[in-house]
Amino acid sequence: MESQPNTDGRIARGERTRAAIIAAHAALLRDGELQPTAAKVAQRAGVSVRTIWTNFKDREELMTHSTNFWLAEDDELWKPIDPATDFDARLATYVAQRVRRLENIAPAARSAALSEPFSPALRASRRSHVDRMRDQVELVFATELARCEESAHGWLLHAVVVAASWPTWTQLRDDYGLTIEDSAQVMERTMRVLLAT
Known part of the structure; x- marks a missing residue:
């Protein structure tokens, strides 16, 4: 034995x-x-x-472990932001963190886009990223989201999430050719206008 x-x-x-x-x-x-x-x-x-x-055992299992690797890296880059602090400070901190996270995940996101339609593991990873991001936005900007009418809460949350999402970021960086700094400014100003509405 x-x-x-x-x-x-x-x-x-x-x-x-x-x-x-x-x-x-x-x-x-x-x-x-x-x-x-x-x-x-x-x-x-x-x-x-x-x-x-x-x-x-197969490519899907490899992709599952690979996406877990990127999720763990993303977790390390996310530092909780106190929702009770000043809005300007919260927004600046959130955008700075989000930019670092988007630039870090960029290689995996670009790769995943090529295979996502054929990979349940990659689709699940994308869903996980979206859900985590939405939850973080809801937590950090709870005060501003709570101020809007109940009928507007859903669309406002979705709009803020879209403003800080990977598809928006890659459009700014890859399609428009903006620098990281200019792209971050677009994100910050868009989120500011939305959350002040």
Whole structure:
């Protein structure tokens, strides 16, 4: 019968291998490889292609772990903002954080857009990002949202979320070619006008 230390060691090695594969996938996305092949991921991770598929049963499982990696990074960049503080300070802090998070997630978001229609894991990840962002907007700007009439609460919340969303950000950055600073200013001014309505 196999001893416990050997079993624990094998589990730890497996976790390190999976982490290396996910980190390699993320690094390739950051390098601009929007659809890295298994061979490129394996080469970057220092493993064989076969090792990838012995650690992840298929591409969907790999995508699930990859999206969890990006969600964890996003969690680290989100710092709670006290909803009781001054509106201007809250808005400035929220926009600064949101910009950092959008720029960080950009490689994964651009890659996901290519495969999302065919990947339940990527669609679930997108839904999770949207839900988390909506919840954060509701918390940070609870005072302003509470001031509007009940019939307007829903559309105002949706409008603010859209102003700070990835699709809006990528339109400003990629379609209009704006700098990070100019794009952040558009976001801040749009949110200010909406929340002052």
